[in-house]
Amino acid sequence: MSIECRSWGRTPSGEEVSLYILNNKEGYTAGIATYGATLTKLDVPVSGGPSLDVVLGFDELGGYLKDDNYLGATIGRTAGRISQAEFVLDGKKFSLDKNEGENQLHGGAKGFHNRVWTAFPEENAEGPALRLCYDSADGESGYPGNLRVTVIYTLIKNGLRIDYRGVTDSPTPVNMTAHPYFNLNINGEDIGSHELKIFSSKTLNLDDSLIPNGEIIDVKGTDADFTDFSLIKGAAARNYPLKHDRFYILNSRKGEMNIAAIARSSSFDLELEVATTQSGLQFYSGNSLSVGSVGKCGCQYGPRSGFCLEPHTHPDAPNKPKFPSVILRPGEIYEHSTEYRFREFKARS
Numbered sequence: 001m002s003i004e005c006r007s008w009g010r011t012p013s014g015e016e017v018s019l020y021i022l023n024n025k026e027g028y029t030a031g032i033a034t035y036g037a038t039l040t041k042l043d044v045p046v047s048g049g050p051s052l053d054v055v056l057g058f059d060e061l062g063g064y065l066k067d068d069n070y071l072g073a074t075i076g077r078t079a080g081r082i083s084q085a086e087f088v089l090d091g092k093k094f095s096l097d098k099n100e101g102e103n104q105l106h107g108g109a110k111g112f113h114n115r116v117w118t119a120f121p122e123e124n125a126e127g128p129a130l131r132l133c134y135d136s137a138d139g140e141s142g143y144p145g146n147l148r149v150t151v152i153y154t155l156i157k158n159g160l161r162i163d164y165r166g167v168t169d170s171p172t173p174v175n176m177t178a179h180p181y182f183n184l185n186i187n188g189e190d191i192g193s194h195e196l197k198i199f200s201s202k203t204l205n206l207d208d209s210l211i212p213n214g215e216i217i218d219v220k221g222t223d224a225d226f227t228d229f230s231l232i233k234g235a236a237a238r239n240y241p242l243k244h245d246r247f248y249i250l251n252s253r254k255g256e257m258n259i260a261a262i263a264r265s266s267s268f269d270l271e272l273e274v275a276t277t278q279s280g281l282q283f284y285s286g287n288s289l290s291v292g293s294v295g296k297c298g299c300q301y302g303p304r305s306g307f308c309l310e311p312h313t314h315p316d317a318p319n320k321p322k323f324p325s326v327i328l329r330p331g332e333i334y335e336h337s338t339e340y341r342f343r344e345f346k347a348r349s
């Protein structure tokens with residue numbers, strides 16, 4: 001097991017960025033940049049060939065500085081959209097930075113994804129780890145309270161775990177997630193050919209701006225139904241390619257580590273299992289992916305080059321009293337974990 005650190009350049013404002021490379025004895029490698037606490041690569045050992053990097057990304061920091069698709073980034077303070085970029089908390093109205101029309105997406109244009117985090121390499125009982133810390137000041141992107149957040153990436157024997165922690169000195173919404181785009185196909189072909197199962201039959205109804213309208217709908221029989229393994233692109237005779245961008249309410253309870261989803265590569269030789277202590281999962285099939293910079297190994301990413309499975313609590317919860325609360329108060333600890341576990345079925349030829 002090893003942890004390497006290399007200097008990875010500077011942000012336009014001159015902040016130094018480092019890239020950490022973690023290796024474990026099972027053959028997994030993770031690349032993590034201090035810019036956005038971003039997962040830049042995740043090499044999965046596969047028999048009969050070289051390991052497979054299953055996440056989209058860039059070779060250089062410059063690609064991430066220009067990217068607005070959140071490739072591999074840590075998202076905060078709040079994942080998903082906050083309607084009208086405002087909310088009322090304890091009787092006081094807060095106005096957030098708008099970065100998608102009148103709404104806020106993924107914590108605003110200057111969210112956690114483009115902040116430089118402080119990194120501390122560690123070796124814990126399970127494997128090599130990187131602890132990243134960020135102090136989000138009172139008023140940043142419009143949010144109240146000084147919030148200290150920690151994200152710990154650990155290479156575990158069958159993949160990667162991400163642990164989240166947060167403490168605040170004033171009540172504030174916190175609903176973090178990770179935004180890696182996965183592609184389990186060895187040649188990077190369109191992700192529509194993956195099969196997916198999501199452990200949920202309930203999704204949030206959305207308006208035209210993808211803001212939940214408060215209703216919960218049953219997915220049975222709809223294009224959003226992944227209660228059993230189904231092709232992401234949909235059945236051949238239907239509406240191809242399907243566009244998925246939905247929040248699923250998981251069958252499991254918040255706080256317990258349970259399987260949220262399983263994705264399989266088109267040849268069914270590699271499986272990704274996402275387990276989380278979160279109560280919900282955003283599934284985004286990358287249909288709007290439009291990346292200006294050339295990706296790793298010269299790949300030009302476009303729609304459906306990767307898909308995201310983002311565990312978090314209901315989006316727009318600060319504006320929906322019936323949704324589970326995402327408010328963190330002084331004295332409380334925000335704490336969540338997600339594991340990306342891999343399994344191989346047969347050797348690649």
Ligand code: BGC
Binds near residue numbers: 070310
């Ligand atoms: C959201 C999409 C959004 C994308 C941005 C996803 O988490 O669900 O609506 O377009 O992030 O890259």
